[in-house]
Amino acid sequence: MSAILTIKGLSVSVGSKELLNIEHLTASSGEFIALLGANGAGKTTLFKSITGEMKSASVDVDPVTLHQQGIKKWSSVELARHMAVLPQSSQLTFPFTVKEVVALGLIPLSASKQEGIRLVEDAMLKTDTTQFSERIYTHLSGGERQRVHLARVLVQLSQAEDKPLLLLDEPTSAQDLGQQHQILKLAQALCHEKGWTVIAILHDLNQAIRYCDQVWLLEQGRLMSEGSPEAVLTEDRIDQVWGYRPNILRSETGQTILA
Numbered sequence: 001m002s003a004i005l006t007i008k009g010l011s012v013s014v015g016s017k018e019l020l021n022i023e024h025l026t027a028s029s030g031e032f033i034a035l036l037g038a039n040g041a042g043k044t045t046l047f048k049s050i051t052g053e054m055k056s057a058s059v060d061v062d063p064v065t066l067h068q069q070g071i072k073k074w075s076s077v078e079l080a081r082h083m084a085v086l087p088q089s090s091q092l093t094f095p096f097t098v099k100e101v102v103a104l105g106l107i108p109l110s111a112s113k114q115e116g117i118r119l120v121e122d123a124m125l126k127t128d129t130t131q132f133s134e135r136i137y138t139h140l141s142g143g144e145r146q147r148v149h150l151a152r153v154l155v156q157l158s159q160a161e162d163k164p165l166l167l168l169d170e171p172t173s174a175q176d177l178g179q180q181h182q183i184l185k186l187a188q189a190l191c192h193e194k195g196w197t198v199i200a201i202l203h204d205l206n207q208a209i210r211y212c213d214q215v216w217l218l219e220q221g222r223l224m225s226e227g228s229p230e231a232v233l234t235e236d237r238i239d240q241v242w243g244y245r246p247n248i249l250r251s252e253t254g255q256t257i258l259a
Contacts, residue, residue, distance in 0.1 A: 002028060002029050002163075003026045003027070003028050003029075003068075004027055004028060004029050004066065004067060004162075004163055004165055004197045005025075005026065005027040005050065005064070005065070005066055005165055005197060005199075006025070006026050006027075006064075006065045006068075007022050007024065007025040007026070007050070007063060007064055007065075008023070008024050008061075008063055008065075009022075009023065009024075009056075009061065009063050010022040010046075010049055010056050010063040010064065011056055011057040011063075012045055012049055012054050012055070012056055012057065012221075013057055018221060019042055019045045019221050020042045020045045020046060020049060020221040020222075021221055021222050022046070022063075022222070022223055023223070025216060025223065025226070027165070027197045027199060027214075028197065029163045029195045029196075029197060030163075030191050030192060030195045030196075030197070030213075031191060031197055031198075031213050031214055032187055032188050032191040032192075032198045032200070032211060032212045032213050032214075033197070033198065033199045033200070033212060033213065033214045033215070033216055034200055034202050034207075034208035034211075034212040034214070034215045034216070034229065035047075035199055035200065035201045035202070035216050035218070036201075036202060036203075036205070036208060036215055036216070036217050036218070036232075036233075037217060037218035037219060037224075037241065038219070038241055038242055040220075041218040041219055041220065041221070042218045042220070042221035042222075043201045043218055044169065044201070045221070046218065047085065047167050047169060047199075047201070049063075049064065050064055050071070050083075050165075050167065051071075051083065051085055051167070052064070052071050052072065066079075066082060066083060066165060067082070067162050077108055080108070080156060081156075081157070081159055081160045081161065081164070082157070082160045082161075082162060082164045082165065083157075083164065083165045083166075083167070084153040084156045084157050084164070084165075084166055084167070085153070085166075085167040085169065086146075086149055086150055086153050086166070086167070086168045086169060086171055087149075087169050088169050088170045088173055089142070089145075089146070089174075090145070090149050092137060092138075093138060094137075094138075095136050095137075095138060096136070096137050097133065097134050097135065097136060097137065098124075098129060098132055098133050098134070098135055098136075098137055098140070098148050099120060099124070099133040099134065100137075101137045101148050101149070101152060102120050102123055102124055102129070102133075102148060102151045102152050102155060103116065103120050103155070104152055105119075105120075105123070105151075105152040105153060105154070105155030105156035105158075106119070106120070106155055106156075110159070111158075111159060119155050119158045120151075120155055122158075123151040123152070123154040123155045123158070124151050126151070126154065126186055127147045127148070127150050127151040127154070127183075127186070128147060128179070128182060129144070129147050129148050129151050132144065141174075142174040143174040143175045143176065143179060145174075146171070146173070146174045146175065147175075147179070147183070150168075150171065150183065153166065157196070163194075163195045163196055163197065164196055164197070165196075165197045165198075165199070166187070166190070166196060166197070166198045166199075167198075167199050167200075168187065168198060168199070168200035168201065169200075169201050170201050170202070170203065171183050171184075171187070171200055172184065172202070172204070172207070173203075180204075180207070184200075184207055184210075184211040185211070187200060187211070188211050188212075191213070199216075200212070205233055205238070205246075205258050206257060206258055208229050208233070209229040209230065209233060209255070209256050209257075209258070210255065212229055213228070214226065214227065214228065214229075215227065215228070215229050215232040215233065217232050217237070217241065219241060224237075224241070225237065229256075230256055233256075233258070235248060238258070246258040246259060247259045
């Protein structure tokens, strides 16, 4: 698998307070990565640093590269084709229909009208939003809005020339149980079937174990551990990070379950 995202020497501070210090991380094509850590560990700061929203202390070298090119060197249009972020919530107060919100993912991309319609319909089908495509977005529940924006970013990345990077910030936070699993299955399929790279901030460790290939575990802005979910999420480490010592069980299929 080829590296899509590389982070080297990333340091972020506000005043004298260091928020993030990452020596080296790599995300490869086809990987679904769970970004884990206690509240305040630096997960959202890392996302904002990857997108360039927060600047590294390094001014000479770009610490974040996408497809071997520093983030700062990408044009805004090309970057939009290859990297997207789904935030926890999105502020949109205009009375757009759901289909119109999803179609915002086509801007400023270059799909034809017919292709754009197909991309929007496909994204809505994958996110279970087709049934309310003509409803006004502001009339939806929080979970429905979250899935609409997931459809929008899927459209945004649909014309990537290389394998894209999708950042999901707590993508299941507003979803009921069934929708949580549908979203994580979709993310897993995008990675394993299409070669995308997905990094998701999650709080449910069992979901990370079940769906993700790798875990990045942050503590106080530093990388505490990385590797397979089973290797990273040990009883001792969970106790150290979250202050809770779980019982580790096995399902009938041999899958690890934390209780």
